[in-house]
Every structure is written in C-alpha cells, then in structure tokens.
Amino acid sequence: MPNAGVRAVAERALSDPKWVAEYRANPDAALAAFDLTSEERAALKRQDAGRLQELGIGVDERITKGMQLN
Numbered sequence: 580m581p582n583a584g585v586r587a588v589a590e591r592a593l594s595d596p597k598w599v600a601e602y603r604a605n606p607d608a609a610l611a612a613f614d615l616t617s618e619e620r621a622a623l624k625r626q627d628a629g630r631l632q633e634l635g636i637g638v639d640e641r642i643t644k645g646m647q648l649n
Contacts (some may be wrong), residue, residue: 582614582615582616582619583616584613584614585613585619585621585623585631586621587613587614588610588613588615588623602625603628606623606624607624610623610624618630618634621633622634
C-alpha cells in the first residue's frame with residue numbers, strides 16, 4: 580500500500596499550483612510537511628516515477644512531470 584505521505588504529495592501536486600511553485604523553488608521545504616522516507620523524498624525530488632514504482636508506490640506520471648524543476 581502506498582505511503583500516505585506520498586499520496587498526500589500527489590494530491591497536493593495535482594490540486595495546488597501555488598504549492599507546486601513552492602516545491603519548484605525549494606523542494607526540501609515543500610516536502611518537509613509530509614511523512615516520507617528518505618528514499619521516497621529522494622525519488623520525488625528526482626521526479627523518478629520508476630523508482631517510486633519500485634518502492635511500490637503508484638504515482639501518476641502527471642505528478643512528477645508537474646513538479647519538474649526545469
């Protein structure tokens with residue numbers, strides 16, 4: 580079952596453009612409010628949907644693309 584923290588990040592990324600802008604400016608600060616493992620945090624910061632899948636977390640690719648820093 581996916582981590583509740585990752586699900587919360589996914590929901591926030593899809594519904595809150597202001598938070599996504601904050602994430603792009605400072606991913607560590609934006610993710611600090613969520614209960615994430617260090618592996619989940621790293622995979623989210625890298626926008627690594629494949630690694631999140633390996634961790635057993637189904638993350639819609641729209642989320643990682645929407646959070647891209649570039």
